[in-house]
Amino acid sequence: MSATLAAEAAPIAQAAGPHVAPLMGAVEELLGEIAAGTAPQLAPHGAATIAAGGKRLRPLLVLVAAGAPEPGRDTASLVRAAAAVELVHSATLVHDDVLDDAPMRRGAPTVYASAGRAMATCAGDQLFARAFSLLVQTGRPDEIRALSDAGSGLARGELLQRADAWDATVTLDRYLLRCELKTARLFEAACALGVMESGRADADPTVLGSFGRRIGLAFQLLDDVLDVSGPVERTGKHRGTDLLDGTVTLPFIVARERDPQLAALDPRTITTPQQAEEVCDAIAATGALDAAREQALELVAGARRDIPADLPEAQRRALDLVATGVVARYA
């Protein structure tokens, strides 16, 4: 097992088979090279933010969706596809940190904090462009389409979220669309890319794509639940940061139907972490967190049903572990 494998990824990689850990190592190496070559001007902290850390869930999904490569098959383009997906994700994080004035991410200073707004904006742009430079080396237009559509969706989701900021009346449909764009599409693309890279001409990328989409949606829903439920030791931030940022998510949307006081709340009046915690408590008191978790669990159950029965046993088990892992985030 490669030393670079994130703790959460290790059991999935192990279940998928002995081919995954070395491939993840190769992805990590490629990301490191790109981070170093992309922005030699950035402070070491900045490059580290791009290169290291994170659960690497998206590239792992690419590898697991691809299945074990046939003996002798060149895996270079599979590794590039996995790295390209992570680069798009990293580019988004770097830009998000700029927009959120975020000093830290994953325990390290953000590119924004260490190199400034301008450098971080450029660095994000460059990571995004590099993702396509990398992927195009495989020469498969359907892969590039999958990633560019996901990238376009990510930006649109981010845009919608900013447009919806401080709007306590945002609809459930609108919220789900944002989750779809911000998170689910890239998970979907990761799985589809894996299938496309598998070399199995008969495999339909949309089947595991749907698996990825549901997992991504569940992932985002549970992330939004965690922001309200805590505990702080799990999330590394105080409860209610989304509310403080003006981002209205599923727990609040469910809770406002159950508690007239919450329905009447103007998010702009929440200005201190203490107030945010109190609103989190009020949301939890309505049972909205359980309802939101339930919705996420249904998505995960649907994703499980998406796993084709004719896949090799190890691959099915690894995909199932990905689904379990998403649920386990709130256990």
Added chain:
Amino acid sequence: MSATLAAEAAPIAQAAGPHVAPLMGAVEELLGEIAAGTAPQLAPHGAATIAAGGKRLRPLLVLVAAGAPEPGRDTASLVRAAAAVELVHSATLVHDDVLDDAPMRRGAPTVYASAGRAMATCAGDQLFARAFSLLVQTGRPDEIRALSDAGSGLARGELLQRADAWDATVTLDRYLLRCELKTARLFEAACALGVMESGRADADPTVLGSFGRRIGLAFQLLDDVLDVSGPVERTGKHRGTDLLDGTVTLPFIVARERDPQLAALDPRTITTPQQAEEVCDAIAATGALDAAREQALELVAGARRDIPADLPEAQRRALDLVATGVVARYA
């Protein structure tokens, strides 16, 4: 002649042949659709900044480099390629305006000014992603590679420029590298894309690519000369804005070798438009502007020599007009 054709583009389109104006009209229509669909949340001013205005020199280069399409040939993918190049350019402008706190561009409020920093950053990201979504419809990996390499270069060039800010000792080589990345690569890609879209299997994209690269370099050099020389009526901004932003360009690099007072100047001490004008006068007094223009003219002459003799007469004339147009910017 289409009403949407920019004044500077009209003579080039006319020389290239009657096919160009309707194709440019189609490019404009596609850009309009994308601008409208990309960011419905943006204020009309913002959408207008993306959709309208500009010289459209880059998409025009794509069309002129492609030459007249054979009768009956589908031009949809050529139009998409031309629009994709302009989208990458637009994405860069939208982000540049964020980083420069720019209120206006081309006489209209910037996306940044009308919709804010967050929306403009997301909008730029989305335009960039849409460029690849669009181009991938042609299904040619070499085209996607050309555009993603250019996009990556643009971001790196922007990054280098920010890293070099306020550095009066920046070398000529470094300055030329920045011009190469920031401007020349996208001009090069525009020409290469046109050739790839021409359907002429024997045509080598690197030949007109080299033409585009030299034209792009000359374009940037002359732009930097104009910033020092003015006049204000031509540029729409006071002289020396680059210096006020801390951007050291060719005129200063040449002049500091000729005037010890300029060599000793710390750009940070230039804080008012009046001071900037005085430095511009000092630069002009050394003859540096003529030297910089001379260097640009040599590049244009080299670009002219790049035009293959075996191209149709109309296409050669149009390419020559592009080269002339770049020189005419300072005449």
